Amino acid sequence: MIRQSDRKRSEIRTYVTGYVLALLLSAAAFAAVRWQHATPTSAFAVVLALALAQMVVHFRYFLHISLQRSARDDLQLVLFSAVIAGLMVAGTLVILFDLKARMS
Amino acid sequence: MTDGILPAVLGRFEWQSLPFVRAWEHPNASEIVGAGAGAVVIIGAILVAALITRLGKWRYLWSEWFTSVDHKKIGIMYIVLAFVMLSRALIEGVLMRMQQATAVNSPGFIAPDHFAQLFSTHGTIMIFFMAMPFLTGLINYVMPLQIGSRDVAFPVLNSVSLWLTAAAAALVMASLVVGRFSTGGWSGYPPYTELAFSPGVGTDYWIWAVTLGSVGSTLTGINFAVTIYKMRCAGMRLMRMPLFVWTALCTSILMIFAMPPLTVATALLALDRYLDFHFFTNDLGGNMMNYANLFWLFGHPEVYILILPAFGVFSEVVSTFSSKQLYGYTSLVIATAVITVLSFTVWVHHFFTMGQAADINAAFGIATMAIGVPTGVKIYDWIWTMFLGRVRFTVPMLFSLAFMMTFVLGGFTGILLAFPPLDYLAHNTLFLVAHFHNMLIPGLLYGMLAGYHYWFPKAFGFRLDEKWGRISFGCWVLGFYLAFMPLYVLGASGMARRTQAVFEPSFRPWLYVAGIGALLLAGALASLFVQLWVSVRDRKANRVFAGDPWDGRGLEWSISAPPPEYNFAVLPQVNSRHPFHDGKRQDDPYAPPRAYEDITLPRNSMTGPAIGILAAAAAFGLVWHMWWLAIIGALAISAVVIARSFARDVEHTISADEVQRTEQRWLRAAANAAPIPRELEMTSANQGLAEVSA
């Protein structure tokens, strides 16, 4: 019984950690735009980096994807999907912006 | 008809939407062909319905087939669908060849608009409603048997996918009877398919048929991938899976990731057409080049979705009919996996001419050529498999051989087209049409037909007629060469694809040859039907109930033919790559297990057919702007899904006694059958028990 309630507490702690981190990272991104000091490009880079970090937080603390064996299948699936989606998005942007540049 | 009840109910339907009315008003050859096709659909449907009623088989069909969630029955229904659609699309191909042959400096007998519908439906059907159902059906039937499973991971979802595909196919058929189909080709490029240039119902039929089909395929891909990942029997490690299972897995992965781009492309086009968005329009910032990009993000992986399962079939067939294990199993697996990943990196080769920078084209051209390497590896592996083997020239083996030679030719022309400057010359000509038929007919159709001949005895318990199989094979091969080799010449001489009329007299002889080839291909299909008829008629003489007519190597041959509903009385345990082949040689594979147990299987469900019918209705409503129908259909689908989630009594149990009785019947038959040596396997002496030589 004790172990059960211990586990419960640690799971709740996981969600609390995730929630707090997520809030902080979102707040940082919004702040970087609200009080923008950097150039647009670097501001956007900061926002993107924070978004990436926050996604990792969500996968880790809410979706329970981790490096443990138990989630290995899911992790591989997510990484493979990320590669394919990244390929499609990057390809689309490169090709269509190239076409746009060549038309103007 | 500006306001009132009727337009609200009927949407944009008018009497002229019916081909019969059109043919009555303008009785020319083209309209009459159209009306004839519509009549064939209606009369065919009535005849089939009357026949079923006459035989009193409605209840049987509904409860044993339509609502079934058994992967074997679903697989068979997919393949029936594929044959029906193949018949229509092939006839359309022949019509197009006839038109071009008669249209040299003359109008021919098919009007331009009608011709455009022909190539659009032909391409759409061949890809989405012939090829996809065929390979999905084959995987459905065979893969669970090969991995030693009783079903797929999500049996009800499997039925939903089937009925979504069937609904989509029905929509294409409906376009023959009400309205017309798209004239935008199988790729449906905007801006031509935008409202401004194609205001009618045709493009909408195309959009919703393709969308339903792609959703069905995505779900199928998920289902198969999870099945292969999670439901293999004990001891079936990844590197012990039959090659067909590997190709099924890779095809499923492609479906999961490559169907979404198609869904996005058609959905955005639909938003443009229905809600006045501007994704691909000429005005207000639309960018039709993004459509080409999205479509081919799907389109190229799609050709590997089509071809990989055929590669799997050839691997099984070549190994079985050479009585040798597959040469280079590992290299075949690696080649398949490499093709899967590379196929996401080459899509630009379908629009080299769109105007992007030369270095982008060069990169994609090189990637395209790279795909040739793993494919070449495979061809060598198959050749080495046959080397010094005990090769028997059965029909599936003949198809495999024809595939190897013909496919290599197509591969060569593919490498040519992968070279961007050369593609600028051949783009949009019949050279390309020749190339992709040269890939798809051997690389898809021959593969599916080989699989059909190879596994038919497993599914139905009797062999297909060998003589008619050979006749059909001869017609497919000869017909193919006659019909498509001339197109290389025509294309290289500059004849554009999708042309309704020809103004160059020197093309005439080539078009004649191609026309004769097309007629032969029609004969090939007809012989397949004759073969089916003859085989059913003579089925008593050709039974292979014991289940192993070809001295097979995989688990699918270790059970009766046809297999029992539960596939395996006891889930198998394997410890090699050829469990049944080795099992036959090590101990008695027909020894009864120590004890039988109750087997629990999913119960039939109306969910699949219900969703299919409602989806067809909703899509029809969208096509015809009958908004009430679309809304009711969509809401009803949600209701069905929610209702299904409340169902609890979803399984039924087959008692151990019944399992025992079924198994004993089979084991007795196997014990009484005469073992068949390989030379006699094509004769009636074959009762499905292989003579085992060490």
Add this chain to the structure above:
Amino acid sequence: MSADEVRQAGLELGRNDLLTHEQAGSAIFGFWVFLMSDAVIFALLFATYGVMLPATVGGPTPADEYKLVPTLIETVLLLTSSFTFGLASVAMKHGASRRQLLGWLGVTLILGIGFLGMELHDFMIMFSDGAVPSRSGYLSSFFALVPLHGLHVFFGSVWIVVMMVQVLTFGLDARVKVNLQRLGLFWHFLDVVWIAIFSVVYLQGMIQ
């Protein structure tokens, strides 16, 4: 890849449950695969948005239309709803009372509806500014991407209601547990998409 290894956090099935661990494992894994397929759809809509961003053709621009504070509030609502769903999962897993589970699901639902309400309000304001999808390629791509996420939240909300009813009718049987588990993945996944939306769409649009 045995049944044991695939067991998910939160999936504690009893002995007499209808589903075996293996089936439950497939059910969850299958849903993951579905989500990834869905993710590709979103990825392509993001790419399309990126391509069409310059196509404002003299109409409203991102800087005209996006507002920081509502976006921030929506973000907080959605993040909090993910947290409360997490608490519902914990309640389900550790056999807390049905009231507690339903309570957390209810809070999640209210937060979800709050998010949808605010988002609709944003859209109405955009519409009244003339920022409608038929105005430009840029607005078309905005209205394909962001409302699609909203639509997902809407379906998720309906799903929460369905699951609440099922908890009441069936209690926590194996299928209810698996489906709650899938719903959880769905809900958390929508957060991930929203992160991309507020970063790539809204914040990028407001950077000067």
